[in-house]
Amino acid sequence: MEEQHIRLSSPEIGGLWSTYMQDSMTVCLLKYFLHHMQDNDIKPLLKKALNQTCFQLKQIEEIFLKEKIPIPDGFSDKDINLSAPPLFYDLFALTLLYSMSRMNMVNLSFITANVAREDVRIFFTNALKFSAEQYSEATSLMLEKGIYDRPPMIPYPSNVEYIEKQTYIFKSFGGKRPLNAIELTDIFFNVERNYFAVILCTGLLQVVKDKEITEYIKDGKQISEKQIKFINDLLMKEDLLGTVPLTMEVTKSTVSPFSDKFIVALFHSLNSIDITLIGHALSLSLRTDLATFYSKMIAEILLYAERGFTIMVNRKWLEQPPQSIDRQKLQQGHSN
Incomplete structure (x- = not known):
C-alpha cells in the first residue's frame, strides 16, 4: 500500500x-x-x-x-x-x-x-x-x-506531614511560614537567570549606540535588578542569605558584536521564556507574598515585551509566524 x-x-x-x-x-x-x-x-x-x-x-x-x-x-x-x-x-x-x-x-x-x-x-x-x-x-x-552557584540547602524532612491550616497560604498574624523546597527552587533559579540578564545588559549598554534601544536595555536591566533585590531581601529575612554569584566581568570593548535587530530579538526571546518560568513559579507558590510579586512581575514584563515588539515592528525586523487563513476576508471577497 x-x-x-x-x-x-x-x-x-x-x-x-x-x-x-x-x-x-x-x-x-x-x-x-x-x-x-x-x-x-x-x-x-x-x-x-x-x-x-x-x-x-x-x-x-x-x-x-x-x-x-x-x-x-x-x-x-x-x-x-x-x-x-x-x-x-x-x-x-x-x-x-x-x-x-x-x-x-x-x-x-x-x-x-x-x-x-x-x-x-x-x-x-x-x-x-x-x-x-x-x-x-x-x-x-x-x-x-x-x-556554579548551588541552591539553598534545607534539612531533610524527618516525617510526612499534612497542611492543617489555611495560613499555610495566607499571612498569619505575626509572620509567615518558612519557604518550602519547591518555592526555594524557583526563587533561586529566578535570581540566577536575572544575574545572567544583568551581565548581558551591562555589556550591551557599552556597545549599543541607538538611543531607543539603549533605553530599552536599561529598563530591562532595572527589571532584572528589581527581581534580584526582592528575592535576596526575602532570603535574608528567612535567614537563608542572599544569592551572590561569582563575578564574570564584562570587558571594556565599545564595539557592538551584534546587529541592533539581533539584540532586540534576543531580548524578545528572553522575555518570552521569563514570562513562562515566572508563570510556572506562580502556579507552584503557596505564599501570598510570592504570588503577588510574581503576578506583578509578569504584568511588568508583558508591558516591557510590548515595547520590544513595537521597536521590531516599526523597524520591519519582526518576521511573522505562519498563520491560519482569514476566511471571513475570503468570503467577503467572494461575495463582492
Missing part, C-alpha cells in the same frame, strides 16, 4: 518555525563566542553546540522544502561582527551554554508534547535529548571551574 502523506499540523509548523528562528540566533551567539574563545575546556562544548544547532537548522529546512513552506530569514552572519573585540570573558560563554540548555529544555519539552508526525517527533525528541546532554556537560564544567 502506498504511504499516505500526512500534512504538518499547526503545532508542528509553529514548533519548527520558532525553533528555526531560535536556532539561527543561537548559531550567531556560538560563532561569536567561539571566535574569541581561549579556554580549551569550554571550546569543545561550544563547537559541539554549534555543530548540533547547524544540523538542526538543516533538518528543519529539509522538512520545509519538502512541504513547500518558505524557509524563514532568521538570523545570519550579517547579524554578527567577528572583528569586534570580545565583549565578555570566556566564563560568560560557559554560563551562556548552561542558560541556553536550560531554556531549550523548557521550550522543546512544550513543543515535543504537542507534535505527532513521526519525523517531527523524532526531530524534537533528539533536540530535547541534546539540550539535556548540553546542560549536564555545561553544569559539570561549571562545577569544575567553581562558578
Whole structure:
C-alpha cells in the first residue's frame, strides 16, 4: 500500500518555525563566542553546540522544502561582527551554554508534547535529548571551574506531614511560614537567570549606540535588578542569605558584536521564556507574598515585551509566524 502523506499540523509548523528562528540566533551567539574563545575546556562544548544547532537548522529546512513552506530569514552572519573585540570573558560563554540548555529544555519539552508526525517527533525528541546532554556537560564544567552557584540547602524532612491550616497560604498574624523546597527552587533559579540578564545588559549598554534601544536595555536591566533585590531581601529575612554569584566581568570593548535587530530579538526571546518560568513559579507558590510579586512581575514584563515588539515592528525586523487563513476576508471577497 502506498504511504499516505500526512500534512504538518499547526503545532508542528509553529514548533519548527520558532525553533528555526531560535536556532539561527543561537548559531550567531556560538560563532561569536567561539571566535574569541581561549579556554580549551569550554571550546569543545561550544563547537559541539554549534555543530548540533547547524544540523538542526538543516533538518528543519529539509522538512520545509519538502512541504513547500518558505524557509524563514532568521538570523545570519550579517547579524554578527567577528572583528569586534570580545565583549565578555570566556566564563560568560560557559554560563551562556548552561542558560541556553536550560531554556531549550523548557521550550522543546512544550513543543515535543504537542507534535505527532513521526519525523517531527523524532526531530524534537533528539533536540530535547541534546539540550539535556548540553546542560549536564555545561553544569559539570561549571562545577569544575567553581562558578556554579548551588541552591539553598534545607534539612531533610524527618516525617510526612499534612497542611492543617489555611495560613499555610495566607499571612498569619505575626509572620509567615518558612519557604518550602519547591518555592526555594524557583526563587533561586529566578535570581540566577536575572544575574545572567544583568551581565548581558551591562555589556550591551557599552556597545549599543541607538538611543531607543539603549533605553530599552536599561529598563530591562532595572527589571532584572528589581527581581534580584526582592528575592535576596526575602532570603535574608528567612535567614537563608542572599544569592551572590561569582563575578564574570564584562570587558571594556565599545564595539557592538551584534546587529541592533539581533539584540532586540534576543531580548524578545528572553522575555518570552521569563514570562513562562515566572508563570510556572506562580502556579507552584503557596505564599501570598510570592504570588503577588510574581503576578506583578509578569504584568511588568508583558508591558516591557510590548515595547520590544513595537521597536521590531516599526523597524520591519519582526518576521511573522505562519498563520491560519482569514476566511471571513475570503468570503467577503467572494461575495463582492
